Amino acid sequence: MKKNITLIIFGVVIAALFVLLQMVFIVRQGEVAVVTMLGKPVRAVTDAGLYARWPWPVQRVYPFDNRVRTLEGSFEETQTADGKNVLVSVYAGWRIAEPVKFLERVGTTERAEQNLDGLIRTYKNASVGQLKFGQLVNTEAAQLKYDELEQQLLAAVQAPAKERYGIELGFVGVRRVGLPESVTASVFERMRAERQELADRYKSEGQGEAIKIRAQADSERDQLLAKAEAEARKLRAEGDAAAAQHYQVFAKNPELATFLRKLEVMQETLKEKSTVVLSSDTEPFDLLKGKTRGEEKK
């Protein structure tokens, strides 16, 4: 019996807890709760705290996160005013401004983001289409028009979002700008070609320098050699001239000079191992003939 009482008390406590859970609800800071009575929205509670309610199915509570939420748009291709295709992705910060309208028109955060995404995309393409590419990418910062684009987009989207979905847009920003694949490929080509041009320029500069240096070296060498040759010739000529001057003395007795010269030549040309055939008339070998004749003469 005691066990039964304990069990019964336990069961009653659990049941009471269940009922209590259905009789109160808590709204946290940064949340907003919409209370519906038999399906019809009655009030929106924004202040945090504990509140009383009727259990389901009399009243039902829908909590929403009331803080600013960021919607990330997709990286979508549009065309600028001068016909260039760019990819632009945009993000937007939104929060629920009118909870009752939000519950009625939208209901969930996912659906809200879908609707907002569609809304933003419509205006985004139009806004980007009014800008030229040079206003998106330019070395002069003053030419860039990102601020105007964002403000224009925000102004365009704010009113429909509020009126249609009860959503308030806090900010809109351009997250990234890119180029589609095909254009990317050609931009790569251009970057590569620019670098290639630079590389080729360096290479040919080097080659030109090298040729110049070589030519200079060659010409210097030729100059040196030519100058030296000229000098040498001059010196040799001086030598010959000096010699020629001296040789005037041979004019005193040219026959003797010739004879002496012949002797010199003979001495130099008759070397070892040369074979000489002499007639017995040649001096001094004529003595040989003369000796026999001498005997005969006797």
Added chain:
Amino acid sequence: MTQNRERMAMFAAGLSALVALIDFLLFRKTGLFSVLALEPLCALAAITCVIACARLRLARIAEDERRDEALARKERPDATLFAGGESEPFSAARSLEQFEKWILPAVPVLFALGLGIAAAWLYRDISRAVAGPHDHLLAAAFLSGQSFFLFLLGRLLFGLSREDAAAALRGAAAPLPGPAAALRGPGTALGVTCFAGLVAAVAAVASHVGDDPRFDRFTAFALTAVVGVLALEQVLRFVIALYSPRHRRPFLTAYESRLGQLVADPTALARNFASAVDYQFGFNVSGSWFYRLLRNALAPLLIFQLLVLWLMSCLVFLGPEEEGVLEHFGRPVENRWRLESGVHAKLPWPFETVQRVEARRVLVTHVGYETDDETNRPSVLTWTVPHYKKEDMYLVASRAPQALPGAESADRNAADAVAASLVSVNIPVEYRITNLLAHVYGVQQPERVLQALANRALTRTAAQHDLADFLGPRRAEIGRALQTRIQSDANAAGLGIEILFVGMQGVHPPTQVADAYESVVGALEQKEAAILTARAYTNQVLPVARANAEKALRDAEAYRYRRTELAAAEVTQFEKRLQAYETSPQVFQTSLYLSTLRDALAGARKYIVDAPASKQVLLFNFEEKAYQDLLDLGSPPATEKPK
């Protein structure tokens, strides 16, 4: 009376089959998976009832036969020649024996197989489900109704199963469970089905109220798990009973499940547990005061434990990197909402809760790249190798290149083309949370907002600089400007953070064109190499030329000197000889001639020929040598002309 039991069993089987059919139709209509998960349990109950009915029938017929036989033997003793023989081969007793020996042991295995296959099938179906359920309340109503009926039937069958035991206690000695105990199995199965039906009904209602099909799916998975566990239990039971020495007839009931009994007949479980403990320990444990104390204290202990668990949410432990925001019914408590790291006391959930924030830690968000685990990074980061798993490319402006002469046509094409380049930037943004309240209650997912802001700042910064600025010495300056811009944007968005550091690391042209950049450096090297080679040539050629020039000059000087000196010497010699000649010309000439001849002809081979004026022809053969000399080694080498 016994026929009554059979009829109840068949009725229960019929009802279970009907419930199975209804559940199937319900599943088709509503799409609730927890209803589908009830099917194997209903089937189990139906089959168990049929088997129990068959067994009861066999038992009854065997009992009748035995009674008839005993009666017949009493009337006519020794009627047959062969008394005390075996009973007829096709008697019901024999059938019962065969039934108990062969069919009943096979049944748990079959159940295990069937339940296992059903569980696997269910799991696959539920995992693959796409559409959401509807008409929950209808299903809940049906399920509650059938659970009620099944509950009644289950209790009835349990009651019937205890009849024989009661009768046995009244009269007989050994309390062997009678054949009616076979009804325990169906009772258990029905109890389990009833409980599962109730759970499914609750899940359906929860799905409807919470508008979340995940309740239903979760319950369906749980029920599938239960079916799987029951299958395992049957296998276990089969194995244990096979080796158990205790029961003479181990497979008394077709379906016996301890887990099922936990749900269907808890008191019986308690009783069985007590008797099992008694058996194990060998003495009457269940009668002792300690056991009874424990049994009485069990429930309060559990409650106490739950209470303590709940009260443990009074304590909050915040780590060294964390700070907390104390909320009272969802609203930050005034003046004392900030909790530092350490331990804090608060009211239990849901009265007070704490939001934890990593406010002391330096947090990082990555812009322009996605990191993966560090082990995959290449050890040498060159521009041609991607540094990270995924790197985004940003548009940078490009200044018009320096116009080379003769490149006007190229410039015109460039104006038509896109005047931008692409760069890959890896920027980690390090930040710290400074304003807790703004961070927690201002924005949802502040990291995402920060990343969007950082990307935006980077896009703008990149769009107004040239690639060379990014790669070159202005990089640090750009990084600082980026940091300032991100900080002001974050303040404007109310994020409550302070940007500590924006790192401009990993700025490089896209990997697809990086090799072109590297080849420029290679070209510079080649230029230098060509120039140096030419200089080497110069260094090689000029000194040689200078040396040759010197040599020529020296040669010429030597020649001049020689000529001059020689000429002077010759002239002196000639003048002396002239003097001698003028003294006596003939003698001088002859003596000089003869001495010269002597010197000249000394080494020559001489042939002196008498030359009369005749017509004799002399033949000289100079090919043969006149005399063989040991040192005749051929013609002598050419010697220098003495000067």
